[in-house]
């Protein structure tokens with residue numbers, strides 16, 4: 001079979017791939033998207049579990065690039081759910097006629113760089129081959145789900161699946177005994193949603209997570225009209241905030257207020273929507289241990305207020321990390337789920353899982369009979385999507401080898417030794433720590449400008465300079481070092497117990513935590529200076 005040639009191949013048709021192909025084809029560049037799944041949408045195509053929804057305000061999550069699109073689309077809820085989110089992405093693709101540039105069931109298996117011809121050879125699992133001058137990876141930071149490594153996992157006789165692979169066809173859970181393993185952002189959404197729909201729900205919790213109310217609600221036609229009038233202001237606000245939200249940090253100074261005034265502030269934040277409780281909080285809670293402890297105690301008391309059984313409440317309060325030190329799950333009546341007779345918390349800290357059996361889960365204390373097991377056990381975050389492709393750069397070096405300890409990039413966009421591979425939302429970009437689409441648009445626009453610049457220069461090979469990469473890695477490490485969360489486990493620090501090679505306590509520097517405005521200032525400066533960190537040949 002002869003290879004198909006394109007100037008640019010984009011890998012992944014999720015939120016970032018959709019915008020990337022729009023930009024490239026608008027410029028008249030010959031580009032296609034290869035997507036491993038049988039349809040587009042990425043995260044929102046896959047995560048069909050009950051309760052899956054944004055925890056960014058819907059109208060700050062949507063694309064900002066088209067005024068017409070902003071005027072046409074009505075978000076029905078403040079935090080829109082997966083079916084509507086997928087409809088939205090399809091609407092965008094159809095409106096701009098992007099599907100014709102997408103190939104589905106096109107899972108990339110290998111990418112090999114030819115340093116003579118200056119092009120990538122991309123082979124799919126199907127054996128089909130593509131050749132491209134440039135590759136843009138938009139693989140998604142959470143596209144590699146991970147299952148626990150328990151014995152017996154394949155022996156379970158009932159239905160079991162990772163939340164990422166929740167079946168497309170509706171499944172009837174009424175009256176069933178369901179076990180959920182994992183209490184991250186996903187677990188907390190799915191548990192709250194399933195509690196009153198199943199016969200019995202057992203929650204297998206290894207470590208509790210801090211969580212606070214999402215405070216979702218419908219958006220009326222009038223409210224949506226008011227949002228539309230405000231879109232310019234909304235996106236300006238998002239671009240000025242570290243996390244890409246409308247919420248702005250409280251800069252009155254934690255220690256300038258009395259303890260009562262702080263509680264009054266938090267009582268209000270607890271009623272606000274989305275990440276206000278983090279992003280509109282005092283900045284000190286992220287840097288100052290004492291401030292963080294006081295905040296954590298406040299949230300612990302809210303949990304105690306909401307959970308009837310004091311013993312269960314204590315088990316739901318994290319002891320090993322402070323509030324906001326791991327990715328904060330947002331919840332809707334999650335804690336109240338534990339007040340139901342059919343919901344039971346199984347603390348794995350007291351009795352770990354020993355194995356999965358044909359009909360349930362065996363812990364060190366007892367056997368739990370189950371009809372269905374739901375694995376809400378997270379992802380090999382940010383670099384997982386890269387590791388599953390065999391990517392070979394200059395002199396046959398593999399990317400997996402280069403990044404085995406921790407990724408190394410120039411501005412989260414390029415990596416030395418792998419010319420002409422450009423990453424949207426790559427490791428060490430700001431995407432891992434912010435409202436995702438806001439950072440995506442920034443990343444795609446920057447990469448597109450770089451590609452245009454390279455074409456104008458007649459360059460056929462662009463590569464991050466080693467010194468520039470070293471410099472950026474140091475900047476990423478410095479930003480981590482300022483944050484209290486560097487001591488916590490979880491995907492912010494690149495740790496996943498289910499991934500071979502990850503070591504507890506050893507940080508993988510996967511995201512830039514210096515905040516969006518600073519990141520944008522740095523990458524804009526690099527562009528204005530003619531990309532000094534990139535060698536063009």
Ligand code: NA7
Nearest residue numbers: 148149181182183184185186187206207327376377378379
């Ligand atoms: P997370 O946040 O990584 O959470 C995974 C959860 O699964 C977490 O509670 C883990 O406990 C638990 N887990 C993982 N492996 C095991 C094993 N082997 N046994 C028991 N429990 C386990 O993933 P999510 O999908 O919830 O969220 C990912 C992102 O998706 C989120 O940040 C949003 O951006 C959307 P642990 O805490 O590690 O002890």
